[in-house]
Amino acid sequence: MLIGNFKERYEADEAIFRTTRSRVWLGIAVALIVAFPFVGNSYHLYMAGLIGINIIAATGINILTGYTGLISLGHAAFMGVGAYTVAWLSNNVGLPFYICLPLGGLVAAAVGVVVGIPSLRIKGLYLAIATLAAQFILGFVFNEWEPVTGGGRGTSLAAAEIGGIVLDTEFELYWLIVVVMVLALLFARNLFRTRVGRAFIAVRDRDISAEVMGINLLRTKLTAFALSSFYAGLAGGLMAYFFKVVSPEQYTFSVSIFMLAAVVVGGMGTILGGILGAIFMTLIPEILGEITQIFGAGAVAMLSSAREVVFGLLIVGFLVFEPRGLAQIWKRIKRVYEIWPFRT
Amino acid sequence: MTDISLSQRILRISRRAALGCALAATLGFAASVSTGAAHADDEIVWGASMPLTGPFAKAGVLGEKGLRAFIGYTNATGGINGRQIKLIAEDSGYVPDKALAIFKQVMASDEKAVVFYGDSTGFSKLVAPELNDRYKILVGGTSFATDLTDEAAHPFQFMPGPSYADQIGILLKYISDNAGGKTPRVALFYSNTEFGRDPIASARATAAKLGIEIVEEIETKPAGVDVAPEVIKLRRAKPDYVIFHGFVTSVWPEVMKQSLQSGVKAMFMGTFWAMEPAIIKKMGPLADHYMGVFPYRYYWDQAESSTLQTMAAVTKAPYLPTYFVQTWFSGMIFAETIKRTLDAGKPLTGENLKAAFNSLQNWDTGGLIGVPVSVRNNSIPVGRIYKGNSATGSLDAVSDWIVLE
Numbered sequence: 195m196l197i198g199n200f201k202e203r204y205e206a207d208e209a210i211f212r213t214t215r216s217r218v219w220l221g222i223a224v225a226l227i228v229a230f231p232f233v234g235n236s237y238h239l240y241m242a243g244l245i246g247i248n249i250i251a252a253t254g255i256n257i258l259t260g261y262t263g264l265i266s267l268g269h270a271a272f273m274g275v276g277a278y279t280v281a282w283l284s285n286n287v288g289l290p291f292y293i294c295l296p297l298g299g300l301v302a303a304a305v306g307v308v309v310g311i312p313s314l315r316i317k318g319l320y321l322a323i324a325t326l327a328a329q330f331i332l333g334f335v336f337n338e339w340e341p342v343t344g345g346g347r348g349t350s351l352a353a354a355e356i357g358g359i360v361l362d363t364e365f366e367l368y369w370l371i372v373v374v375m376v377l378a379l380l381f382a383r384n385l386f387r388t389r390v391g392r393a394f395i396a397v398r399d400r401d402i403s404a405e406v407m408g409i410n411l412l413r414t415k416l417t418a419f420a421l422s423s424f425y426a427g428l429a430g431g432l433m434a435y436f437f438k439v440v441s442p443e444q445y446t447f448s449v450s451i452f453m454l455a456a457v458v459v460g461g462m463g464t465i466l467g468g469i470l471g472a473i474f475m476t477l478i479p480e481i482l483g484e485i486t487q488i489f490g491a492g493a494v495a496m497l498s499s500a501r502e503v504v505f506g507l508l509i510v511g512f513l514v515f516e517p518r519g520l521a522q523i524w525k526r527i528k529r530v531y532e533i534w535p536f537r538t
Numbered sequence: 539m540t541d542i543s544l545s546q547r548i549l550r551i552s553r554r555a556a557l558g559c560a561l562a563a564t565l566g567f568a569a570s571v572s573t574g575a576a577h578a579d580d581e582i583v584w585g586a587s588m589p590l591t592g593p594f595a596k597a598g599v600l601g602e603k604g605l606r607a608f609i610g611y612t613n614a615t616g617g618i619n620g621r622q623i624k625l626i627a628e629d630s631g632y633v634p635d636k637a638l639a640i641f642k643q644v645m646a647s648d649e650k651a652v653v654f655y656g657d658s659t660g661f662s663k664l665v666a667p668e669l670n671d672r673y674k675i676l677v678g679g680t681s682f683a684t685d686l687t688d689e690a691a692h693p694f695q696f697m698p699g700p701s702y703a704d705q706i707g708i709l710l711k712y713i714s715d716n717a718g719g720k721t722p723r724v725a726l727f728y729s730n731t732e733f734g735r736d737p738i739a740s741a742r743a744t745a746a747k748l749g750i751e752i753v754e755e756i757e758t759k760p761a762g763v764d765v766a767p768e769v770i771k772l773r774r775a776k777p778d779y780v781i782f783h784g785f786v787t788s789v790w791p792e793v794m795k796q797s798l799q800s801g802v803k804a805m806f807m808g809t810f811w812a813m814e815p816a817i818i819k820k821m822g823p824l825a826d827h828y829m830g831v832f833p834y835r836y837y838w839d840q841a842e843s844s845t846l847q848t849m850a851a852v853t854k855a856p857y858l859p860t861y862f863v864q865t866w867f868s869g870m871i872f873a874e875t876i877k878r879t880l881d882a883g884k885p886l887t888g889e890n891l892k893a894a895f896n897s898l899q900n901w902d903t904g905g906l907i908g909v910p911v912s913v914r915n916n917s918i919p920v921g922r923i924y925k926g927n928s929a930t931g932s933l934d935a936v937s938d939w940i941v942l943e
Contacts, residue, residue, distance in 0.1 A: 235646035235647075236642055236645065236646045237639070237642040237643040237645075237646035237647075238646070240638075240639060240642045241639065244635070244639070337730065345732075345735070346730075346731055346732030346733075346735055347663075347685065347732055348663065348732075350663075350666075350667065353667075362667075362668075362671070363672070364642075437635075437638075437664050437667075438667040438668075439663050439664050439666070439667065441660065441663065441732075442732075443634065443660050443732075444634070444635070479631075479636070480639070483628055483629065486629075487628070498590035498591050498629035499590070499591055499595070501591070501629070502591050502631075
């Protein structure tokens with residue numbers, strides 16, 4: 195039973211993983227992530243890659259919605275901006291992926307700042323509608339700006355390459371995605387230990403009080419939009435290299451809803467929530483699909499509709515039983531074994 | 539210890555139950571992934587992603603039935619050279635990423651598929667880079683996208699009929715052949731989607747070549763359109779024909795209705811996905827003003843087609859929807875290419891299957907298509923013009939089979 199967490203130095207107190215137990219868990223997670231591509235097949239790695247990309251995108255929307263309290267329904271459009279930027283730079287300028295990816299994030303961040311300007315005047319549902327408009331405007335641009343985006347047909351790009359190694363299989367892309375994902379998560383985790391991150395939280399909790407405390411609302415809100423969109427652009431850029439095709443139908447409104455649902459289900463305002471939400475939203479339909487296969491080939495058509503219902507019910511169930519999401523469930527589970535044999 | 543209320547107890551139990559269910563589902567997934575389903579060594583595995591849910595669920599469910607019915611019939615009649623077919627079909631929800639996941643899942647399993655039926659143009663494009671470089675199997679599907687006729691870019695894909703550009707080409711050829719010395723006036727009415735815009739550039743070029751005047755081009759959203767302003771444009775343009783493309787069930791029936799009410803004296807035309815008899819039946823008297831291109835015979839022409847007779851006997855259904863016929867015919871193409879490859883003593887690789895597909899010249903489809911067909915550029919550029927008949931609720935053939943050169 196864990197009865198205390200004694201520290202002798204400030205560094206120990208400031209560490210992200212402060213207990214031996216959490217460091218052991220981290221070690222196990224790292225070992226699993228490293229071992230996974232050697233035991234999984236290409237389908238498993240494909241799903242892992244998608245999860246990694248979705249984690250980055252979900253963390254982005256978590257920064258904006260979960261931590262800063264600014265709702266966005268245009269996240270997929272920012273992903274699209276990142277993806278098209280990467281494709282264009284790769285095809286027309288011939289830049290390597292390690293330049294294209296951050297530039298994709300930066301262009302998405304710039305667009306995010308523009309979209310975020312109305313957040314100074316409006317919030318809540320009104321901001322949701324404003325970002326929704328951004329989603330459709332950018333969707334229109336993706337479809338119509340044919341010389342750059344390829345229009346409705348979309349555009350394709352060559353595989354990412356580093357040091358003569360072409361990253362064109364799930365195995366190689368897995369490592370690229372994992373590295374970017376870990377860096378993105380570490381940055382996000384540390385962000386909320388800084389003044390900027392704490393300002394986000396203060397704005398979310400009460401923006402007027404935050405302003406009275408000396409927080410510049412203009413700068414803080416636009417920074418949140420920029421960072422969130424940067425993450426989306428990064429995720430979109432990775433998606434471009436992952437599929438080697440970028441088309442408008444990959445970045446539609448339903449993808450924005452998917453990302454928002456991921457952070458709601460996972461737990462808003464926690465890094466773990468974004469991770470768990472992205473895993474849940476990506477994997478559960480697959481798991482349910484596998485379960486329908488167990489009932490035999492003939493039942494697939496009939497059970498597919500039921501699967502959608504079950505997926506919806508699972509989301510509703512989690513929200514009813516734990517509105518703070520999967521992250522809170524995980525926290526409760528942790529508490530059970532931390533104080534075992536006693537009960538809460 | 540503090541007392542807890544009944545509701546709290548229920549909530550606690552429910553939480554445990556919910557977690558238990560989630561754990562059981564995860565274990566079930568792990569078990570199903572790790573074990574896989576058994577299959578005989580000589581079985582030939584086909585993969586398919588089908589939109590069983592989502593916006594095209596109705597078409598997807600019927601399409602899945604068509605493919606499954608064809609496979610059931612083939613297996614019951616001895617399989618392909620004595621080998622049985624096994625179908626692994628999953629729901630894609632009409633999401634290309636998900637369809638690609640199904641493709642990868644099928645290709646990663648022990649039961650590696652030799653052919654795959656994809657459910658959208660989006661999937662066909664997403665799968666192309668890896669299909670060409672890595673997986674190299676024969677892929678067919680619902681898409682008639684003109685891009686797929688580029689054999690260099692899509693060496694392993696095909697479509698079970700004419701491309702959208704060819705469909706419009708067949709319509710324009712019919713218009714030209716029936717012009718009676720006049721310069722026909724045609725309006726193009728299409729959706730602002732990739733599907734809608736697909737054949738437009740080609741349509742302009744073909745029209746110019748055939749001496750047809752394009753008097754109006756109208757582009758709208760694929761659904762939820764206020765058609766009144768567009769009808770006014772049509773009235774001003776005075777076209778002899780209005781060709782719709784890029785819609786399935788919405789927009790165009792309303793455009794037709796309002797146009798005819800406002801005095802537009804034109805014949806309205808459609809392409810493959812707007813040629814479903816069930817839609818025509820719902821149109822009532824408007825059906826007499828509608829015609830379009832379709833590459834197959836309809837189920838009421840069973841006397842002319844042994845393939846349609848087989849479909850009817852297998853399904854025992856009085857009605858065979860377009861989506862069902864399309865997947866059945868795709869199954870026929872897969873089976874024929876596999877048979878030809880096996881007969882040649884070659885392994886079932888994508889290269890060999892595609893070569894077998896390209897060898898389909900003057901192929902008899904059992905009357906489903908009224909002339910022997912020859913594949914060209916990943917497609918079958920044949921079609922016939924049908925005209926709606928409000929009295930019978932059917933579509934009557936008004937042209938012979940048109941084969942594009």
